[in-house]
Amino acid sequence: MKILICGKGGSGKSTVSALIAKKLNAMGYKVLLVDADESNFGLHRLVGMPLPRDIMTDLGGKNEFKTKMNPTFPSTDKPFSQKTMIHELPEICVSESNGIRLAVIGKIHHYGEGCACAIGLLSRQVLSSLDIDKDEMVIVDTEAGIEHFGRKVDAECDLILAVIDPTYESLMMSRKIQEMAEQAGVDLYFVLNKVPVGMEEKMIGHFDENKVIARIPLDNQIFMEGFQGAPLTAELPAIDLIGKKIHAMKQKKA
Numbered sequence: 268m269k270i271l272i273c274g275k276g277g278s279g280k281s282t283v284s285a286l287i288a289k290k291l292n293a294m295g296y297k298v299l300l301v302d303a304d305e306s307n308f309g310l311h312r313l314v315g316m317p318l319p320r321d322i323m324t325d326l327g328g329k330n331e332f333k334t335k336m337n338p339t340f341p342s343t344d345k346p347f348s349q350k351t352m353i354h355e356l357p358e359i360c361v362s363e364s365n366g367i368r369l370a371v372i373g374k375i376h377h378y379g380e381g382c383a384c385a386i387g388l389l390s391r392q393v394l395s396s397l398d399i400d401k402d403e404m405v406i407v408d409t410e411a412g413i414e415h416f417g418r419k420v421d422a423e424c425d426l427i428l429a430v431i432d433p434t435y436e437s438l439m440m441s442r443k444i445q446e447m448a449e450q451a452g453v454d455l456y457f458v459l460n461k462v463p464v465g466m467e468e469k470m471i472g473h474f475d476e477n478k479v480i481a482r483i484p485l486d487n488q489i490f491m492e493g494f495q496g497a498p499l500t501a502e503l504p505a506i507d508l509i510g511k512k513i514h515a516m517k518q519k520k521a
Contacts, residue, residue: 268517269394269405271421271453273444274430275437276411279460280304282489283430284408285313285499290510292366296404299353299397302371303390303420304410305383315498316362316369322389323373325360329385336388346389347396353403383410387418394423404513413440416447426516427455428480428509433466438473445478454516456480458509480512481505 272284281304288300302310311318326332326346335345353368362369372393373386390407399405407424409415421427429444431437441457448455459470459482467482483505492499 268426268513268520269397269399269407269424270426270428270513271407271409271415271424272428272430273409273413273415273421274411274460275432275434275440278430278432278437279483280411280430281307281310281313281408282493282499283428283458283460283483284406285310286501286503286506287428287509287513288314288367288404288406289499290506291404291406291513294510294514295402297353297366297368297400297402299368299370299399299403299405301390301393301405301407302369303386303407303415305373305375305386306410307408308374309496310408311362311369311371312496313493313499314364314367314369316364316367319362319369319371320357320359321371321373322357322360322393323386324376325357326389329373329381332385332389336385347392349396350398351393351396352398352400353405384418387415387420390415391418391420391423394420404517413443413447416444416451419451421448421451421453424453425520426513427451427453428458429455430458430460431470432461433463433470438470441473456512458483458505461485481509 272280274280288298292298372390427448431441457479462482462484488501
């Protein structure tokens with residue numbers, strides 16, 4: 268099962284991605300955590316791993332990747348054009364700790380290197396090619412905003428979880444996310460995150476309650492660990508609930 272985590276910048280996508288990955292791993296799943304955010308360099312710290320070489324760099328960089336993907340010059344060596352098992356990903360591009368694997372699609376490394384469109388295309392290629400076993404889960408941490416919908420990355424996933432923090436911008440973005448998820452034909456649920464005391468009912472009033480999979484309160488331990496760049500260790504009932512619901516969805520699809 269491939270699960271895409273999205274939301275506006277600062278909503279807590281990476282934190283939620285890391286916590287869900289840890290929970291599913293504790294439930295017995297083999298988990299691949301995919302960092303598809305080209306500008307955030309902190310996900311590996313949240314799961315206590317070294318940063319692996321990103322896949323785009325391993326392919327020779329964006330220019331080399333664009334050349335291989337150029338339809339004007341057909342290539343028999345198009346990256347990830349064949350089905351790929353998780354264990355077949357390049358070893359140098361995968362970190363592993365406590366049963367969770369981490370792969371990074373690509374990052375903006377240098378001033379003036381151009382836009383991230385090639386990284387988005389590679390994200391779609393990788394997710395499309397991944398052939399996963401019944402005991403495996405893929406968690407995809409996307410870039411801020413909704414550009415991944417424009418790149419059709421979401422269409423390669425089985426479930427979208429939109430992380431919503433208590434801001435007007437996040438609530439407004441949730442409407443566009445729902446609209447685009449429907450167009451992509453992918454199941455969508457919302458995770459209300461960083462919910463202050465007394466704000467839960469106000470936040471949930473903006474949604475169909477059946478589409479809210481969990482409500483995560485403000486948590487000082489998570490804040491401090493994230494602030495220090497330390498691995499997340501908090502155990503949250505809301506994350507337990509998400510894990511159980513994802514498991515039930517997977518069993519239903521089987």
